[in-house]
Amino acid sequence: MEIPGHLLPPGESVRHPARLRVEGDGTLQVDSFAYCYRGHLDEVVVGEALGSVPRTLTDPHGWCFVPRDGALMARLLEAHHGRGRLARWEQRGSLLALALVVVVLLGFKLLALPSVSGALVRLLPPALMSEVGERGYQALLKSHQLQPSRLHKTQQAQLQARFAALSATLALPRPAPRLTFHHMNESIAFILPDGRLVMSDAMVKRVDNEAEMEALWLHELGHHHYRHGMTRLVSAGLWGVIATLVVGDVSGAADSLASLSWVLMDLGYSRDLERAADGYAIRQLVARHGSSEALATLLRRLGKEQGARWLSTHPSMAERIAAAGAAP
Numbered sequence: 226m227e228i229p230g231h232l233l234p235p236g237e238s239v240r241h242p243a244r245l246r247v248e249g250d251g252t253l254q255v256d257s258f259a260y261c262y263r264g265h266l267d268e269v270v271v272g273e274a275l276g277s278v279p280r281t282l283t284d285p286h287g288w289c290f291v292p293r294d295g296a297l298m299a300r301l302l303e304a305h306h307g308r309g310r311l312a313r314w315e316q317r318g319s320l321l322a323l324a325l326v327v328v329v330l331l332g333f334k335l336l337a338l339p340s341v342s343g344a345l346v347r348l349l350p351p352a353l354m355s356e357v358g359e360r361g362y363q364a365l366l367k368s369h370q371l372q373p374s375r376l377h378k379t380q381q382a383q384l385q386a387r388f389a390a391l392s393a394t395l396a397l398p399r400p401a402p403r404l405t406f407h408h409m410n411e412s413i414a415f416i417l418p419d420g421r422l423v424m425s426d427a428m429v430k431r432v433d434n435e436a437e438m439e440a441l442w443l444h445e446l447g448h449h450h451y452r453h454g455m456t457r458l459v460s461a462g463l464w465g466v467i468a469t470l471v472v473g474d475v476s477g478a479a480d481s482l483a484s485l486s487w488v489l490m491d492l493g494y495s496r497d498l499e500r501a502a503d504g505y506a507i508r509q510l511v512a513r514h515g516s517s518e519a520l521a522t523l524l525r526r527l528g529k530e531q532g533a534r535w536l537s538t539h540p541s542m543a544e545r546i547a548a549a550g551a552a553p
């Protein structure tokens with residue numbers, strides 16, 4: 226299969242027209258006038274798809290291939306992934322063994338995982354949260370998903386000062402939250418396990434009044450308060466993390482978690498987690514202003530925007546607006 230696209234040299238944004246060719250066994254070749262790479266799909270880093278941004282491949286030398294057709298790339302990776310996994314399972318044993326593992330994992334996930342990962346997260350030291358957050362952030366920067374902010378420095382500083390003043394009044398887990406801006410294609414905001422709240426420029430422009438900005442920040446700080454991001458990371462990589470924590474290798478545990486950076490950006494929190502974060506914001510808004518109407522108006526307005534990723538599709542929007550609007 227051959228996919229047209231372009232190559233980005235390490236740390237540069239010059240685009241070189243390129244073609245990616247992948248054989249059935251996963252060997253791949255990227256050709257451009259500037260650079261060629263021959264290797265295997267297992268040796269390259271596959272970026273996560275983010276909204277309209279397609280999945281990219283970064284080779285061991287740091288050259289990043291960006292496909293013109295994201296859907297074609299997704300199909301290719303899916304086909305290879307499925308084949309590779311099945312081949313490994315066939316080597317290890319019968320389908321019966323696979324079925325047993327699935328049953329055990331499903332049982333574990335349904336019965337014990339949420340409470341196990343929640344309890345584990347409460348035991349994690351702030352130093353580990355810092356390391357995981359920082360590594361996850363660096364992974365996102367490297368994957369070209371976060372571009373430098375185009376907001377005026379004065380505006381950034383003003384917002385950061387207001388955010389610092391707000392979070393200083395709250396009893397939040399360490400590390401202390403802070404605000405970072407990036408240019409991205411979508412209206413998006415998310416908080417990393419180290420308390421770094423990343424807002425896209427588009428989101429800043431969308432939320433143009435102080436009350437709604439406070440409501441958005443409080444919702445994200447709610448996720449931080451309950452350590453939702455870390456809980457999801459631990460749920461996703463539980464085995465590796467437990468193993469590395471048991472042998473006392475904190476940086477190894479951070480590696481396991483940071484390699485799951487897709488979870489960091491995944492805003493598809495469950496309905497319960499979104500409800501908990503909304504609840505936190507509502508309580509804080511009511512305590513400060515006697516009303517949580519700002520959250521309701523923010524949700525209402527963002528709801529009209531197509532593809533506003535801050536709004537998970539899981540919780541019913543009407544339910545969230547009603548809850549925020551109904552609070553005294």
Ligand SMILES: [Zn+2]
Binds near residue numbers: 448494499502
């Ligand atoms: Zn949320």
